[in-house]
Amino acid sequence: MAHGGGGGGGGRGGGRINVLNVAEKPSVAKSVSEILSRNQQLISRRGRSQFNCIFEFDYVIRGQPCHMLFTSVLGHLMELDFDDRYRKWNSCDPVDLYHATVRKFVPEDKLNIQRTLEEEARKCQWLILWLDCDREGENIAFEVIDVCTKVNRNLDIKRAHFSALIERAIKDSVQNLVMPNKLFADAVDVRQEIDLRIGASFTRFQTMLLSNAFVLDASTNTDGRNLVLSYGPCQFPTLGFVVERYWEREAHEPEDFWTINCTHRSEEGTATFNWMRNHLFDYACALVIYELCVDEPTATVTDVRHQEKLKYPPYPLSTIELEKRASRYLHMSAEHTMKVAEDLYNWGFISYPRTETDRFSLETDLRAMVSEQQGHERWGSYAQRLLDPEAGVWRNPGNGGHDDKAHPPIHPTRFSNGESNWTQQHHKVYELVVRHFLACVSQPAKGAETAVHVDIAGEKFSSTGRVILEKNYLDVYIYESWAGSLIPTYTHGQQFMPTTLTLDSGVTRPPPLLTEADLLTCMDKAGIGTDATMHDHIKKLLDRSYAIKENAYFIPTDLGQALVMGYDDMGYELWKPYLRARMESDMKDVSIGNKRRAEVLDACLQQMKACFIDARARKEKLFEAMGNFFERSNRSSNNDQTSGGVVRKCDLCHNSDMVLKQKPDGNFMVGCLGYPLCRNVVWLPGSISQAVVTGNTCLTCTPGPVFKIQFKFRRLEIPPDYNADHLGCIGGCDDTLKQLIDICGTGARNTSSTPGRGRGNPTSSSSGQRSNSRGRMACIYCRQTGHSSDVCPSHISQSNRRTQGFGQQNGRGQGNSTSSSIGGRINPRNQDFGRQNGEASIPCSSCGSPCTLLTSNSARNPGRKFYSCQACRNFNGWEDMLSGGGSVPRPSGFASNARRGGRANRSGGGHGSSGAFVSATGEPVSGRCFICGDPSHFANVCPNRGR
DNA sequence: GCAAGGTC
Numbered sequence: 001m002a003h004g005g006g007g008g009g010g011g012r013g014g015g016r017i018n019v020l021n022v023a024e025k026p027s028v029a030k031s032v033s034e035i036l037s038r039n040q041q042l043i044s045r046r047g048r049s050q051f052n053c054i055f056e057f058d059y060v061i062r063g064q065p066c067h068m069l070f071t072s073v074l075g076h077l078m079e080l081d082f083d084d085r086y087r088k089w090n091s092c093d094p095v096d097l098y099h100a101t102v103r104k105f106v107p108e109d110k111l112n113i114q115r116t117l118e119e120e121a122r123k124c125q126w127l128i129l130w131l132d133c134d135r136e137g138e139n140i141a142f143e144v145i146d147v148c149t150k151v152n153r154n155l156d157i158k159r160a161h162f163s164a165l166i167e168r169a170i171k172d173s174v175q176n177l178v179m180p181n182k183l184f185a186d187a188v189d190v191r192q193e194i195d196l197r198i199g200a201s202f203t204r205f206q207t208m209l210l211s212n213a214f215v216l217d218a219s220t221n222t223d224g225r226n227l228v229l230s231y232g233p234c235q236f237p238t239l240g241f242v243v244e245r246y247w248e249r250e251a252h253e254p255e256d257f258w259t260i261n262c263t264h265r266s267e268e269g270t271a272t273f274n275w276m277r278n279h280l281f282d283y284a285c286a287l288v289i290y291e292l293c294v295d296e297p298t299a300t301v302t303d304v305r306h307q308e309k310l311k312y313p314p315y316p317l318s319t320i321e322l323e324k325r326a327s328r329y330l331h332m333s334a335e336h337t338m339k340v341a342e343d344l345y346n347w348g349f350i351s352y353p354r355t356e357t358d359r360f361s362l363e364t365d366l367r368a369m370v371s372e373q374q375g376h377e378r379w380g381s382y383a384q385r386l387l388d389p390e391a392g393v394w395r396n397p398g399n400g401g402h403d404d405k406a407h408p409p410i411h412p413t414r415f416s417n418g419e420s421n422w423t424q425q426h427h428k429v430y431e432l433v434v435r436h437f438l439a440c441v442s443q444p445a446k447g448a449e450t451a452v453h454v455d456i457a458g459e460k461f462s463s464t465g466r467v468i469l470e471k472n473y474l475d476v477y478i479y480e481s482w483a484g485s486l487i488p489t490y491t492h493g494q495q496f497m498p499t500t501l502t503l504d505s506g507v508t509r510p511p512p513l514l515t516e517a518d519l520l521t522c523m524d525k526a527g528i529g530t531d532a533t534m535h536d537h538i539k540k541l542l543d544r545s546y547a548i549k550e551n552a553y554f555i556p557t558d559l560g561q562a563l564v565m566g567y568d569d570m571g572y573e574l575w576k577p578y579l580r581a582r583m584e585s586d587m588k589d590v591s592i593g594n595k596r597r598a599e600v601l602d603a604c605l606q607q608m609k610a611c612f613i614d615a616r617a618r619k620e621k622l623f624e625a626m627g628n629f630f631e632r633s634n635r636s637s638n639n640d641q642t643s644g645g646v647v648r649k650c651d652l653c654h655n656s657d658m659v660l661k662q663k664p665d666g667n668f669m670v671g672c673l674g675y676p677l678c679r680n681v682v683w684l685p686g687s688i689s690q691a692v693v694t695g696n697t698c699l700t701c702t703p704g705p706v707f708k709i710q711f712k713f714r715r716l717e718i719p720p721d722y723n724a725d726h727l728g729c730i731g732g733c734d735d736t737l738k739q740l741i742d743i744c745g746t747g748a749r750n751t752s753s754t755p756g757r758g759r760g761n762p763t764s765s766s767s768g769q770r771s772n773s774r775g776r777m778a779c780i781y782c783r784q785t786g787h788s789s790d791v792c793p794s795h796i797s798q799s800n801r802r803t804q805g806f807g808q809q810n811g812r813g814q815g816n817s818t819s820s821s822i823g824g825r826i827n828p829r830n831q832d833f834g835r836q837n838g839e840a841s842i843p844c845s846s847c848g849s850p851c852t853l854l855t856s857n858s859a860r861n862p863g864r865k866f867y868s869c870q871a872c873r874n875f876n877g878w879e880d881m882l883s884g885g886g887s888v889p890r891p892s893g894f895a896s897n898a899r900r901g902g903r904a905n906r907s908g909g910g911h912g913s914s915g916a917f918v919s920a921t922g923e924p925v926s927g928r929c930f931i932c933g934d935p936s937h938f939a940n941v942c943p944n945r946g947r
Numbered sequence: 948g949c950a951a952g953g954t955c
Binding site for chain 1: 948949950951952953954955
């Protein structure tokens with residue numbers, strides 16, 4: 001782009017123009033100002049915000065003399081939230097949040113920054129954006145543009161792209177200004193809106209549905225605040241990792257195995273030889289081999305190999321590595337580590353702690369940084385050795401392959417022997433940063449390894465010994481060790497008699513619970529969160545009482561398990577990382593112009609809205625899952641049900657009024673205020689979005705007066721030929737209402753199993769209406785009688801979901817008559833929708849009977865296979881979802897729609913050569929080596945095994 | 948009372 005002027009009017013004379021420069025944070029404004037001004041005549045003054053001062057200096061950009069005004073924001077200047085009318089939780093149906101008006105605004109605590117920008121922008125001709133060079137930075141750039149151009153429409157807008165805060169990069173960028181990238185900003189707008197709508201809708205839904213319905217108080221840590229059961233596209237997959245590992249562990253069944261061990265002691269030392277078969281699960285087989293060895297115990301050396309081994313120092317330090325290593329070495333949580341690191345950064349002792357970069361740029365003066373550390377009492381002498389060319393310890397740091405183009409790896413920026421205001425943690429984190437940095441610029445440790453293979457009666461054994469020749473970086477990086485042991489000298493063909501030769505038993509172990517370092521690794525691999533937010537997502541699990549941390553391991557609470565179980569039983573993967581991964585991929589497409597912003601936003605929200613509606617329709621799954629862990633609650637507060645006015649005098653007790661109420665889950669009912677003495681209730685259709693008692697009275701129903709209710713139905717949930725607006729009567733005269741109750745179902749559920757809140761009166765109005773009229777009703781899709789909408793041939797997947805819902809509701813609450821009506825639907829389904837093609841392979845999640853594998857003939861899922869219960873016809877899930885990692889093993893006692901918990905893992909290996917854990921169905925299951933802790937392999941193939 | 952993303 002050409003830079004030729006931008007107008008001289010308003011400048012300080014001599015053709016000089018005023019240029020407003022804005023960085024993402026105060027430290028960048030300061031650094032860039034210092035670099036460009038060379039600290040000559042650099043003036044700083046306070047702005048309206050106490051953190052964001054304004055630097056002033058003169059500079060020439062492509063021949064144009066400029067007076068630079070350099071200030072900053074603090075990350076995002078604006079927030080996205082719903083319009084005020086949707087902000088209160090009871091203001092609307094949560095599903096409305098998928099299309100509710102949202103607005104971007106500058107929040108209260110950023111108004112000072114906005115005012116500074118406005119004041120300075122009025123004086124300027126150019127606006128140069130120095131935001132971080134990533135998508136979020138680009139989005140913040142447009143927030144700044146929005147604020148500045150509102151007060152000065154003539155601003156010439158430019159973007160500086162810099163790869164590091166070093167002189168050459170900064171000076172290059174200011175002479176090569178570009179246009180801001182709207183596509184990048186669009187991608188962030190999409191992400192923000194999706195996160196908000198999904199997060200708020202599911203959070204309100206599950207909080208209002210469950211928080212008062214169960215006795216949760218003892219298990220939650222609300223500190224007097226209202227309990228919120230939040231859902232978020234990052235926090236839930238994080239919870240998913242914790243729950244999944246916990247269930248894998250609980251489902252593990254220990255298994256005995258046998259192994260042959262051999263040792264040989266000589267004057268030079270002792271060697272331990274490991275059996276090359278590792279171990280066998282068959283005792284008889286192991287015994288036979290052992291006896292062969294004992295009969296001919298002479299060992300013959302078949303191979304001796306000497307090799308030099310290197311152990312490399314770590315790559316330069318990124319945020320995630322800092323968090324992981326502080327967790328492992330210092331036993332500090334990621335959240336606390338970041339707090340301490342931010343302190344050290346703000347006090348000037350370390351570089352910016354939120355960075356993805358794990359390579360130093362070539363321009364970095366690494367030796368100067370090392371030189372600063374020479375005076376330290378503990379690592380100063382090592383720093384001196386590093387700088388001594390004769391010592392030969394220096395090595396240019398490795399390249400970890402990541403670069404966020406905005407920040408260098410975390411490194412010390414100022415020497416300190418410790419400050420008086422530092423806590424123990426400040427000392428530890430500073431020490432880790434310095435030692436890590438010094439290790440990065442060091443030679444790897446060198447060792448000599450000897451591997452010896454022997455043969456005893458045809459069985460192969462091996463032993464490895466190691467001697468460390470040069471410790472190098474290990475001298476300063478005290479957190480790592482490289483244990484080795486000496487073994488005697490052996491030569492090819494040598495024979496010896498083992499000192500011991502034993503047959504030992506062992507038992508397979510479950511995979512360990514996740515540590516914070518493991519969890520961060522899982523999140524990083526799955527793209528959950530950013531370097532700046534991952535620790536927040538982990539903390540959120542603890543704050544929401546979804547998990548606890550015990551001895552550095554994460555354990556899901558009952559609440560965390562119940563929520564994951566509920567969605568898992570629905571067949572949804574809302575707790576898996578795929579949703580976020582898909583969003584990330586869509587964002588990428590938006591940012592490179594492959595997809596339009598509106599297209600991605602509409603498609604994603606449409607899908608998630610459908611998912612939300614479906615999840616809500618099958619909320620009984622959440623209730624069942626919660627019921628596995630918690631007692632139902634008797635609580636009924638004003639918050640629990642929203643009263644909407646008197647409808648009539650109770651026709652059962654004749655004492656109290658019947659009032660319209662909206663339950664926490666959004667469903668409506670008309671109940672007697674005499675509850676629990678009087679349990680009269682009229683359940684209303686589940687498809688109502690709004691209901692208001694009117695002043696109109698029914699002329700038919702007695703005893704009167706019965707006030708009519710103005711209903712608003714959700715359009716997509718009722719048949720097309722019904723009006724969304726309906727003035728109805730609950731007295732019994734209203735056929736339309738009866739029909740919609742029959743078609744859509746009601747909010748009644750779980751009545752017989754819930755003694756506290758349950759209003760399972762079999763004579764209640766709606767129950768009677770539903771069971772009596774079901775057989776006569778027409779299908780809402782094809783409008784034919786003889787079958788109901790939930791088994792309509794043209795809507796197989798919906799029918800599956802609905803059948804499941806009704807089946808459980810009716811089966812529990814309404815006895816035999818309803819059960820027989822479900823039975824009546826068995827044949828049509830098999831004949832119409834499914835071709836039986838397999839025998840039972842999993843038990844039904846509802847009744848435990850064997851399931852049959854059927855093939856769907858529906859238009860929506862042609863050829864897709866699903867499990868159907870032979871006895872109760874419960875839909876038990878799509879085959880491809882059950883076998884493709886859609887579910888996880890559960891602890892025994894919990895039915896899963898995928899499979900019941902069984903032997904899942906064999907941490908001892910012994911099956912196949914991969915060494916991976918293998919589940920009962922043959923799928924690999926993630927785990928971690930229990931010898932060295934490395935998640936990339938298991939103990940049976942651990943290189944440190946036996947050392 | 949809700950998300951996740953910036954940053955102090």
